[in-house]
Amino acid sequence: MNAKRVVVIGAVALGPKVACRLKRLHPESDVVMVDQDEYISYGGCGIPYFISGDVSDVKELMSTSYHMERTPRFFEDAKGVRVRTRTRALSIDRKAKTVRVKDLRSGLEEDLPYDRLVLATGSEPNRLSIPGVDLPEVIGVSNIASAIAVKERIAKGQVNKALIIGAGAIGCEMAEALSDLWGIETTVVEIADQVLPIVLDRGLARMVQKHMEEKGVSIRLRETVKAIRRNGGTSALTVATSQGEIEADLVIASIGVRPKSNLAREAGLVTSPRGAVVVNRRLQTSDPDIYAGGDCIEVLHLVTGKPVFFPQGSLANRQGRVIGTNLAGGFATFNGVVGSFSIKIFDLAVASTGIPLHTALNEGFDAARALVVQADRAHFYPTQDLMYLEVIADRKTRRVLGAQGIARNGDALTGRINAIAAMLPYRPLLEDLANMEVAYSPPFASALDIVNAAANTAENILDGINRPVDPEEFEKCFLDAQADDAVCLDVRGPANAAPFVAYFGERWLNVPQETLKQRMAEVPRDKRLFVLCNSGARSYEALRQLETAGLCEAVNVQGGVAALKKSGLLELDHEEDTTE
Template identity: 35%
Template sequence: MHLVIIGGSDAGIAAALRARELSKDVRITVLLADDYPNYSICGLPYLIGGQTPDPSKLAHRTTFPDIDVRLRHRVTAIDPAGKSVSIERPGDTTELRYDRLIVATGANPVRPDIPGADLPGAFVLHTIDDGLAVLDAVRRHRAGKAVIIGAGYIGIEMAEALQQRGMHVTLLSRSDEVMPGVFSEIGAMIRERLTTEGVEVVTQAGVERIEQGMVVEQRLVVFTTDGRRRPADLVILATGVRPATDLARDAGIALGEGGAIAVSDTMATSLPDIFAAGDCAVTHHRLHGKPTWISLGTIAHKQGRVAGENAIGGSRTFHGIVGTQSLKLYDLVIARTGLSDIEAREEGYEPLTVEIGAWDHKSYYPGATQIGVWITGDVKTGRLLGVQMVGRAGAEVSKRLDIVAAGLFHGIDVDALNDLDLSYTPPLSSPWDPVQRAAQDWSHAAARPG
């Protein structure tokens, strides 16, 4: 059997490795459009910020035993009837036949539909080459000005990275607050932290256009809807990504939510012998059971592993997601999982959210800091729906959230969090962990009349 995989990032390499683990006989070929197999795209802000100065350290692995990884092999078409793919490579074109195919083409960055978004000096950040281009611009404009359009995860991480490089950074958000996926109180904390470090944060700021400036080295000017002109030595377009599915669509593979490739829970597509995984494929949310699309490395690794196993004859299933994410900003950690109250209401739940503050460990032991916990449950059934947390680095915010993510995955009630046998020692926690304290407060609030 010849297994061909299009794409060599998280999902593609995970698929190849799993297939090789299970079979020594299958022939595995991975086709990459670039030179960077299995590199951590999530690490780009730390490359640019200087925490990881060597780009090669972003590679999850550098060897792929008994896997034919072909660099600079861009797939231009899939022929399902002939079971082959067309490839452009340096100097020529060719075709490659397959018995089973995995499409792991990932996602493409969105360049906003505004005049000037394609000017030199306006960067997206999605590939290693993107990161190296931004890093080169940063080095050429030390102590210069940067404007970031978009205040989601990437925009916020890049604000820190560029500020730490000595640039004057302006972060533009179209929403009322930064990071609109979290509760507004958490967004306000993020904005305050950025402002404290000298980042100019502008909310409710749409961008009308970007123009070439009249200064040396192609300086840009960003025009915003508040009538301001903001000069910039570089502009970061952090306005999201969309699934890279042109190849699949042109081959007749059915698409689903968000334009991503529709897949079963075995990662099979609508066409025989073709699977898909990662940022190009849909997933399903365990809290509402509907197909959804979200671009996360954690999902890509898991889906890739399932696709790799099933492409060589396995029967593994992918069990979906609960929407778990985290972010570190300076010494602040923000994490969320599940549904917010707004999202829960849209799915037909009757949500109640309770906020508490709790010490990360016993206050009599030095270094205790406060953690904020927002817990959401369904008052009709008591079902746990989601948690958002914020606290200082070192308070184990992200790992505490994983307790909730595990509970959500298995559909537990809010009150069931109190039954979990969690670890305790005064320097690290309390007899009742902050997650459990929040669950208790939620249960009391839900039991009150009215």
């Protein structure tokens, strides 16, 4: 072990993990962390919950599980790691093995020598290039200081209306934080045609959008912000967009982040076209004495086989352990990610792993998806609730490429997504997912778990015996088109179907699936049939019966009435049983 002196630039997530792991394995190492901010080693993912009030004190984001605040003194006394806050790293001299730093309090500069150097510089927010972006009411919530500034404005009663630019994860979380507890009139403007555009496919994203709107958040898609200016009226600002003007007292810019790699680049280290520091599996840079991890690097995506920028605090912690082990003379590797993600938005949990359908198609996969709506535990258990789970697979190889879902019971959803995520690095097939073993008990799962059911459904689709249409296609071809050649065949019970028959008339035919064989003569043979049930299970049975009878123009509406209602496509004033 030659790393007697280790300098770590950055002290939020990766840096502390590296330093503490190294000191545990090699206590005699001299380790110093430098960070330009005052606040260190905090849970950045908890910032929306601090703003919402779920986390009452910002110190809770900087505390250990045993309620010790992670201050510089804590690291020195408990971990043996020296910390220098309000200290900016200016440059790296790789030949001399020194880091030039500046004390932001005193203005003094000095050189810190190192045997090994760790870059934990993280990411920085993408910046809007529009007039008014520098106004004090326009804030990018990227660190503790900015979070405190937002919460102070709210607590002082200075914010009645807020505008969030960007409907990604942080934007959606901030929408909840502002509107749920504080009652702030909140608008989200997104340039894409859906919320969560990178991680979700359109169908589930539409369900999330409807839920947010039901909670009072205004969502404006396909819209860009052009300028922000002072408002002399009741609100502090006027925000000009491509669709008009919006008044706001606070604007939160949430348009993503990029790797903060200027130090590495200026030192001559290899960076990617995206600007991330390039590392090997041991997380070494192009200089073997310099390591990097966290939000400033790219990693290998184990589904696409390509580099991906995937900033996550949990990822930084795992990478920190790898770097700490290698600094201590061990051999540890970080092989890549499958892109797992979860978020809470009001009463909904949203989670995904792998790649969504639109990404799979862009990457050249011949991909298909299967949407299943099913109870997250035994249908007879009192606390069961519906889960909407989608599986993406390649048609040619039947390889599982990803999964995503939404549910009210977040633990149930993330448990399923995590199980699939654990399989993805090993390139599982649909058959593997269909036979995946779960710990079954009625309070926790169905006898045939929703993961197994989703894989079975995907197999049926790929085998051509289940011909699905998504709710969006049903909307376009049936709800909006008003075409005479399209009929919805509702195979639910008469009580559930009656309001729809009354509303759509002859275009909505109700024949319960258990009577379909005897009533086949009632089914028109000259129409395109959209077969529908509550969730898609009985309608699949009906589809097979229709095909046997020679009616091959029928298609199965994925997710059934449950998915259509969750998407806001069927808004009739009627409550029905959504179990099968």
